[in-house]
Amino acid sequence: MFYHLYEMNHAAMAPWRAVAESMRVAYRNPFNPLAYTSIGRTFAAGFEVFERATRRYGKPAFGLPHTTIDGQQVAVHESVVLSKPFCDLLHFERCLKPGHPKDPRVLIVAPMSGHYATLLRGTVETLLPSADIYMTDWKDARMVPLSEGGFDLDDYIDYVIEMLHHLGEDTHVVAVCQPAVPVLAAVARMEAEKDRFAPSSMTLMGGPIDTRVKPTAVNELAKSHPISWFEENVIMPVPWPQPGMMRQVYPGFLQLSGFMSMNLDRHMIAHKDFFVHLVKNDGDSADKHRDFYDEYLAVMDLTAEFYLQTVETVFINHSLPKGEMTHRGKLVDPSKIVNTALMTVEGENDDISGVGQTEAAQTLCSNLPDHMRLHYVQPDVGHYGVFNGSRFRREIAPRIVKFMHEQGKDARAAKRANLRAIEGGKRRTGTSGE
Template structure:
């Protein structure tokens, strides 16, 4: 019912949205004398805020058409190299100059937690000059017809394994946030099977490996409510006329509401500042606001079975760190990982995955040799800063690339790395 009301609200607001958009254009038109006055800019700013708050935000574009390798700019093209109903694997194909060395293959597993993979645009952009980058482009569940079947946590793990098989040997996998658990499970299954296509390295960034450690507000909610509460209150059918009509989903707008309510004051202040920037004609600051919220407010639905299984397995039962997680009726044994080097990355101020939750992977993967493991905690960044922003580009990305080069199976053996905590070297985890 809530989903239908949400759709009805959008339909009811459509005339107001159209009116706000037209008035915004009219009061920003340089041919309108009022557009050059304080009054005109104020009116235009108000209508733009109204237009943006009543807009339905569609899936953003990556928009990465080029990158710089060395001192040369090369073009980049998106190419789908693997496809299933709930995911496309995108390769950012670079037009490399003749004689360019073979760069490492990286599979970035984007979060399937309400936002699109484009949230990791900055992650991809930072790695492109140095690697052949692939990313999981998860499909909005409400766009997948019921005839395509379901998608749960077991299917997610299978998808990761299939993608690693498709990319071939000496692939390096990076899991950002939510995928940390299924990626670690997938690698555990591959290693238990002595799969020759298991990745060379596994990087887990800001992921909820063990949410018993420094639980955040997100973790507390899962502890306070039984799984039946989530099934009864946040799972609902996709309304007509969407392609996924009647598919049971966890709607993206509910996920977004939860995230925004955690920092509601920040969002209110951000929109007030946006209004002020528009009135002052501060175009750069206003454009930064638009870019961020165009991404942040674009959300997708998750299948109900995947969402409920994830909540129960990861946040309620803590099955993976307790050694109780199953994949298709077989145990997920993290101690089976022996050949895959492990890098864990955390942010000091992460309010989604608390400090220590990702590092827990170092504890449960007991059979990875010490010289093949590394933990890094980035000072002064929150959850978003773990995979985006200036500190990611300057501090985290170079460490990831160095770790990948260190442990590429086709490379030469190099000295054992040391754990870095807050910018200082320490003993191995």
């Protein structure tokens, strides 16, 4: 019923939003003398703030038509190369010149945690000059008809495995935040089955591998209630006339409310500053506000079964670090990972996934040799800074790309051949390694 009330409120505000937008345009019209006065700009700013505060934000576009490689602008074409009921696999194809050196083929698994995959636009943009990027584009559950069936954590893992099969051997996978657990589980299951399509490397960034380590406010909230509480209080049916009508979901607007309540004062100040920037005609600052909140306020629903299973498995039972997590009835054992190199990345000030939670994967992957593992903590960044922003571009991304090159199939084969040659030379000359 609450979801229906939310929809009714949104519909009831539609005429007022239309009026506010019309008045904003009128007060910004260059033919209106008031547009050049402080009073006119004040009215226009007030109408815009009202309209933006009451609208529903749709899925943003990636908007990455080109990248720069070796100082030259290169066109980028975005296309869907694999479509599933709950996810599309996107390819950001670069129009490279013949003879360009082979770059790592990378599958970026975006979070399915309320925001669209476009939240990682900066991640894709930064890695594009150095990698052939594929990315999961999760679909809003309220837009998927009931006839398509359900989607839970097991299905998520299946999707990751299928996409790695689709991309072929010597693919590198990057999991940002929430997908760290299912991606680690997928690779563990592939390695246990001796699947030749297991990725060459796996990079886990700010993910909740073991939320018992330095638990954050988000972790404490999940742990403070039984799973029945979540089922009774945050799971709702999609209302008519959405395509996914009657599907049980965790609504995106509830997730957004939770995020905003954690830093409500900061958001209030940001909107006040936005109003002031508009009145002062500070276009650059106003545009930065619009760009951020157009992305931040665009949210999607999650299927109830996926949300509940994730909360129970990751945050309440801690099944993966305890060695109790299963996929399709089979145990997920990260110690089986012996061919996929592991890099873990954390932010020093992360308030979503505390420092040490992602690094826990290094302990779980106990049979990986030291030369196939790397852990990095980025100083002075929070959760968002782990995968976006200036420090990500300068400090984190170059380390990820270097790790992929070092752990690629060709690099490993060359290293093994070199070692065999050295050993062969020692045997011929009768020398030892001492």
